[in-house]
Amino acid sequence: MSSEGAPHFSSRDAVVCRGVGKTWAAGTKRAHNALTDIDLDVAPGEFVVFLGPSGCGKSTLLYLIAGLEDATEGQLWSFGDLVETPSPQRSLIFQETSLFPWLTVWENVSFGLSIRGASKEERRTVAAEALQRVGLKAAMDKRPDELSGGMRQRVAVARALAMRPKVLLMDEPFAALDVQTRARMQDFLLDVWRDSGASVLFVTHHIDEAVALADRVVVFTSRPGRIKTIVPIDMPRPRNLFSREAEALRIQLTDLLRDEVDRAFAEQEALTATA
């Protein structure tokens, strides 16, 4: 299969999507075309933010890149390999909490290592290190139920980092956090990103967040999701988010997004009216 779809691009690219689309429940009455015609190249170490109206298929695209779902159109590659199954190289942080409730925080963080059969000491050290980075080392021996929503999401971040992935897929990881904590987490994420050299694909609804983090912002259209535009941001880091440049970007992204959200709403209303 990989010989037939021989990559005609650099095999060093972290993620390559060619004509990727996804129809949920394909072939049934409830078939739903969530995503279509996605062409996207992500360089190693690049920070890409996905922005788009709710339901446009951002999470779906992350699932496809993670290899958790099969694309119904097109193909995806990661570092030259066809994406067919999930891989520890590509960690996904889910939109909803996904910690194992029966494991403690540190056991959750080191779950991937235990799959590989690492010793308990090694797992605890790695977990402590990863939790230190998200400021939750003190909560190591707690259970997920004892944490707040934001703390749980940070544990999920730590768990993904503990895998030392080359591609970090993050689905609105900071949506549940307050503004201050989110700003801290963004700084922390940028640190980690710089240290690890991993590519980050980050979904958010916050334009501020996109401006603060992204090398490139991918703006999606609504139903079915397509790439509307890709906005490069070449502001130097650390960024001044109150600069004129940042302000201009915010206005540009807000306009791009507003059109799509309006359209999505109109479509949804039309759908419910006919039904």
Add this chain to the structure above:
Amino acid sequence: MAVVTRDSTPGAAAGASRPAAASRLMASMAGLDWLAKIWWTCLSISLFAGLWELCWALGWADEKLLPPPHIFLSNIAEQGRYFNTATRWQVGQSMTEGPSAFESVLITGAATTARVFVGLILASVLAIGVGVLVRYYRFFDRLVLPTITLLSPVSPIAWLPVAIFLFGIGNAPAIFMVVVALFFHMVLATINQIDTVNTNLINVARTMGASKAQIYARVIVPAILPGMLQVLRMNLFGAWMVVLVAESTGVGYGMGQVIMLARNTFNPSLVFFTIAVIGLLGFTFDWLLRLAQRRILYWLPDTAERLRVL
């Protein structure tokens, strides 16, 4: 009181090390809770017994047919003798030989309880095993599931002759009855539980490179445990029922047989005494299972408590 408990839990979670005072307070309240529970249980039972006694006092309840608690509990020593299988079955032995009345009750109760227990364990292990295999191997699913679905609505009573054909008399048929009564339902319940496991949890394991076997062992089985224990508890009373039926039809000896004996000898006092013992045993068993549930499922929040404060 309940409100305080609820508030202090997240608080204790947020602070890494809350002073010991808070936890001590909670412990003492747990103790109070405990006392209150016993108090309410006693009150509930006394109320029931009291009504019965009242009916007797007013002459509504015939003391020959519906002897009130003070009558059927008064001659425990005599009643207990009927529990002594040795004296019942062996010709030429006097009623006063062998274990004392109290010991007889204990022995008989323990025999019945042991059957329920063994049956429950066997049924759960088998059912969870088969349920997991059904979802694990497609081939096994196709091969086995139709039969299981077909047999699950069959009443356990219908299996009674089979139990006797296969195992004759003794422990085995009674245990077989418990297993057969629970197994099919529990297999279907296991499959249902597996199907409703949060896909995110499975996906997390998949992205970390877990194999299918690892996903089953480390994610699916722990995730279905709470539901399975719930199913087990709900089936516990069914197991008790079936064991009594099995014992009463001469499959074995035990509480069910004492009931049968009481019926055949027209001894209402003995019937009610046995019912009281069975009730007590079932209650204790359920309570122990609840304790075990809390132990095994340490990670689950106390939802009953949350509902109570609504």
